[in-house]
Amino acid sequence: xxxxxxxxxxxxDGLRKFLHLVLLLLIFGVxxxxxxSTIPVLPDKAALVVRPEGEIVEQLTGDPFERALExxxxxxxxxxxxxxxxxxxxxxxxxxxxxxxxLDLDRFTGAGQPAMQELTGAIDKFRGSxxxxxxxxxxxxxxxxxxxxxxxxxxxDPLGFVLIDGYDRYxxxxxxxxxxxxxxxxxxxxxAYKSAVEPFTRTDMSPQDREESLAYLGAMWNGYQEEVAKxxxxxxxxxxxxxxxxxxxxxxxxxxxxxxxxxxxxxxxxRTSLEVERELVELVGENRDQDSYSQVGVxxxxxxxxxxxxxxxxxxxxxxxxxxxxxxxxxxxxAGTVGGESTAQLIREARLDDxxxxxxxxxxxxGGSMFAAEQIHRExxxxxxxxxxxxxxxGDLAASGGYYIAAPADEIWARPTTIxxxxxxxxxxxxxxxTLDKIGVGVDGVGTTTWSGQLxxxxxxxxEAGQFLQATVEHGYEIFLARVAxxxxxxxxxxxxxxxxxxxxxxxxxxxxxxxxxxxMNDALEAAAALAKLExxxxxxxxxxxxxxxxxxxxxxxxxxxxxxxxxxxxRMPASLTRVVEQxxxxxxxxxxxxxxxxxxxxxxxxxxxxx
Numbered sequence: 001x002x003x004x005x006x007x008x009x010x011x012x013d014g015l016r017k018f019l020h021l022v023l024l025l026l027i028f029g030v031x032x033x034x035x036x037s038t039i040p041v042l043p044d045k046a047a048l049v050v051r052p053e054g055e056i057v058e059q060l061t062g063d064p065f066e067r068a069l070e071x072x073x074x075x076x077x078x079x080x081x082x083x084x085x086x087x088x089x090x091x092x093x094x095x096x097x098x099x100x101x102x103l104d105l106d107r108f109t110g111a112g113q114p115a116m117q118e119l120t121g122a123i124d125k126f127r128g129s130x131x132x133x134x135x136x137x138x139x140x141x142x143x144x145x146x147x148x149x150x151x152x153x154x155x156x157d158p159l160g161f162v163l164i165d166g167y168d169r170y171x172x173x174x175x176x177x178x179x180x181x182x183x184x185x186x187x188x189x190x191x192a193y194k195s196a197v198e199p200f201t202r203t204d205m206s207p208q209d210r211e212e213s214l215a216y217l218g219a220m221w222n223g224y225q226e227e228v229a230k231x232x233x234x235x236x237x238x239x240x241x242x243x244x245x246x247x248x249x250x251x252x253x254x255x256x257x258x259x260x261x262x263x264x265x266x267x268x269x270x271r272t273s274l275e276v277e278r279e280l281v282e283l284v285g286e287n288r289d290q291d292s293y294s295q296v297g298v299x300x301x302x303x304x305x306x307x308x309x310x311x312x313x314x315x316x317x318x319x320x321x322x323x324x325x326x327x328x329x330x331x332x333x334x335a336g337t338v339g340g341e342s343t344a345q346l347i348r349e350a351r352l353d354d355x356x357x358x359x360x361x362x363x364x365x366x367g368g369s370m371f372a373a374e375q376i377h378r379e380x381x382x383x384x385x386x387x388x389x390x391x392x393x394x395g396d397l398a399a400s401g402g403y404y405i406a407a408p409a410d411e412i413w414a415r416p417t418t419i420x421x422x423x424x425x426x427x428x429x430x431x432x433x434x435t436l437d438k439i440g441v442g443v444d445g446v447g448t449t450t451w452s453g454q455l456x457x458x459x460x461x462x463x464e465a466g467q468f469l470q471a472t473v474e475h476g477y478e479i480f481l482a483r484v485a486x487x488x489x490x491x492x493x494x495x496x497x498x499x500x501x502x503x504x505x506x507x508x509x510x511x512x513x514x515x516x517x518x519x520x521m522n523d524a525l526e527a528a529a530a531l532a533k534l535e536x537x538x539x540x541x542x543x544x545x546x547x548x549x550x551x552x553x554x555x556x557x558x559x560x561x562x563x564x565x566x567x568x569x570x571x572r573m574p575a576s577l578t579r580v581v582e583q584x585x586x587x588x589x590x591x592x593x594x595x596x597x598x599x600x601x602x603x604x605x606x607x608x609x610x611x612x
Contacts, residue, residue: 050103060081085298093126100283101133110143142165158272175200183431184433185200225237323364325338328369358529361393367400367606391413394515403423411528413516413517423484498512
């Protein structure tokens with residue numbers, strides 16, 4: 001028996017050691033696989049395919065691990081980073097391996113006009129190098145067509161159409177609903193045009209909001225028409241004529257939208273995707289599998305050119321770029337929002353980095369917390385005090401708090417259709433005492449001072465509390481005016497005359513002195529380099545982003561690989577990791593937006609004025 005049990009034990013011990021060895025080898029393999037960086041093979045002759053997914057954004061939403069996990073599970077938010085697209089196109093312009101640029105816009109859902117101008121600017125430079133740009137689509141809606149129009153050839157599917165509907169701004173108003181629910185929205189604001197709170201205090205658009213909205217929407221529509229007509233070599237007014245006669249034209253063409261677009265000169269011709277593919281095979285040859293044309297996507301192409309650039313190791317001085325995209329919120333915030341602490345920290349890193357000689361702050365934000373904006377403002381002042389110039393490049397929207405953080409810059413650049421301004425402050429506090437009364441709930445009690453209970457949500461706002469909040473808002477407005485006046489070199493009254501919460505298009509902001517120059521990101525980069533006295537071509541551009549330690553990067557890779565295995569086995573992840581990120585319910589989306597607006601002093605510089 002002893003011999004039998006001894007043999008059994010030795011067998012089990014041997015199995016244990018074998019399993020430990022297998023486990024160690026598995027762990028080692030995972031680590032090696034996580035650390036290994038595979039570089040795609042770039043053909044000697046290929047087309048660069050730009051195929052944006054979802055919305056084109058200034059900054060991807062969420063942290064790297066969250067995005068990687070969502071990608072594995074198929075729940076990743078549909079968005080494409082603008083700077084990846086422009087970087088790839090700019091690099092391909094002088095790359096002999098890339099012969100053609102292909103724009104496949106069927107999965108592109110939209111972007112602001114200034115962001116699209118950054119992309120079309122890169123496309124125009126690519127065309128200027130003598131290389132061909134081909135755009136194809138089954139249907140071209142307004143935003144995709146804006147980009148497609150800049151191609152040498154625009155091919156539309158025989159079953160497709162071009163639909164351009166202009167710009168609009170419609171707002172849901174909740175006053176009557178709040179009244180029925182017995183909810184009082186106590187509003188404290190400064191600025192005749194500060195319309196952010198009007199959905200809760202009105203049943204329709206105010207004359208001031210209507211006036212300013214028509215002004216900047218008109219600027220955007222004019223800009224769209226001019227840009228597209230210039231790109232397609234159409235007569236002035238051709239786009240407006242096409243839109244106004246679209247219904248009648250479709251009837252006349254018996255519903256053949258492709259033929260209507262061709263006759264209007266909006267497209268080069270009508271072709272299926274297979275016909276376009278055959279043309280591209282003639283231009284760049286077949287791929288390895290001989291089932292399509294030789295091509296490379298943006299992601300793979302950037303991996304190649306970035307690896308090549310890293311090997312060169314130029315070691316030039318740096319113009320740093322910090323992206324402030326999204327709502328401005330207190331504290332440390334993930335990408336896709338602007339954290340008072342986290343964004344200030346990025347600017348601080350640029351200040352303390354001796355290689356960074358100048359900073360470009362790219363802003364695409366409606367604003368938010370005034371306290372967070374002030375934290376960022378202070379850090380900009382600090383980097384300027386170190387002798388490093390700061391230039392702001394405005395994207396689609398740099399309004400309210402977004403303008404607050406732009407004000408101290410040495411120069412401000414914006415597109416003519418950028419939405420900016422909205423210099424104003426507000427505070428809102430809902431009270432539900434009438435709601436409780438409707439269901440028979442009363443609130444009563446005692447306090448030790450006249451202030452006791454004045455800010456409870458289940459009681460009306462007290463008189464003293466109302467006076468306090470209004471004074472606080474007015475003080476915040478004066479601080480805002482002072483920040484802008486100091487930054488713009490104007491008096492308080494000069495800024496007040498163009499402030500009052502009013503929104504301006506970039507072209508008007510330039511005329512009023514809120515913006516220094518009209519132009520894009522490249523213009524801002526060149527301006528920052530010039531202010532830092534850097535030679536043309538003698539500097540590098542570096543995006544300053546939160547960095548991961550080697551341990552965090554390893555954990556990210558390992559967890560991503562584990563998630564791939566779990567997904568492959570069909571195991572469902574927790575609901576918190578598989579949430580639906582795109583809200584289709586406008587009311588729920590509005591509630592979610594207001595729920596994010598939390599600030600230490602409850603003051604907000606926010607513009608509800610985004611347009612797509």
